[in-house]
Amino acid sequence: MNVPILLFGDKEINGYKPYHSELIKEYEIEPVVYTQEEAKTTTAYLCYSSGTTGKQKGVEITHRNVVTNLTQIINIEQDFGSHSIFMGVLPFYHNYALLCSVHLTLICGATTIVLPDFDVEIFCRCIEKYKINYIHAVPPIILRLVKDPIVRKYDLSSVKMIVSGAVSLGYELERVFFTLFRIPIKQAFGSCGILLQSMEAKIISDDGDDLGPNKPGELCVRGPNIMKGYLNNRDATNAAFDKDGFLYTGDIAYVDDQGL
Incomplete structure (x- = not known):
């Protein structure tokens, strides 16, 4: 049975060479750089949904999604x-x-x-x-x-x-x-309190109309931390967002007179 060994550090030991000399040799690795638009559209991670509304779907999380969400957490x-x-x-x-x-x-x-x-x-x-x-x-x-x-x-x-x-x-x-x-x-689950930074929200009726204060309806959100969409599933992606790019959360909420 062959067991792979990765030797960390810079020194060779008993004929085993450090992993970096074998994998990257002497070449310098160039860092990956994205423009703002590339960071917005390039998928960083593919995490799968829980499948509560059907088959599990690959959720495309972009580089901007990750950075924005981390910034929001650190701010709080x-x-x-x-x-x-x-x-x-x-x-x-x-x-x-x-x-x-x-x-x-x-x-x-x-x-x-x-x-x-x-x-x-x-x-x-x-x-x-x-x-x-x-x-x-x-x-x-x-x-x-x-x-x-x-x-x-x-x-x-x-x-x-x-x-x-x-x-x-x-x-x-x-x-x-x-x-x-x-x-x-x-x-960290639910729909109450103030919005996170860079987020927008609206409450809509079953017909898609915007609702005023103290009227319960579906919460819809839009912001740079929202997923790009579902992998290879345009129909599911289109069904998840309205024409203005707001995500249907499925949560029932309302906004009070103070905007909370």
Whole structure:
């Protein structure tokens, strides 16, 4: 059985050459440079949808989408920095973890403790050992932490905040979790509060008409963080956006008299 070996560093050891001398030889790698228009249209990642409305679809995320979304997060979470220690437990091939567990921590110069999957005891042990203070999670993880008695064996006091996304987290579960652990949870799923920077929104009726204050309807959003479209699926892409480029979210919302 042949086992590939990658030798890091600059020195040859026992006949094995450093990987960079084998892969890139002595050539200097030119950085990839995009114009603003190229960054807007060039797909950086292909993340797949969950398939809640049919077959899973390849979601084209452009370079501008990534940069914009990271800028929006950093603008809100101004406490993130080189002192931050994140938990990397969500699948990196999903957009949520790809941005928050990979790119965000690199930009902030933070540390990420990466787990191969979610095991409640290993999860808690890593929090206690590495003093993890920020966790991006999903509701099933929150539920396990509430239900499993083994969690009480560990010191989770280093955690300053948990961000819950992907699906809605119920109020009761959030309340029980905070009562047990005194750790605040911020929801990154839903439609409330003020818009993120560079975003536009409108509320429409079933007929597509714009609605005024305090009238519930479908929330539609437009901005540089919104996906390019679905891979090789023009019909699904066209159905997801209106003629002005607003994305139909499927969320029912309303704007109050203060514009919130």
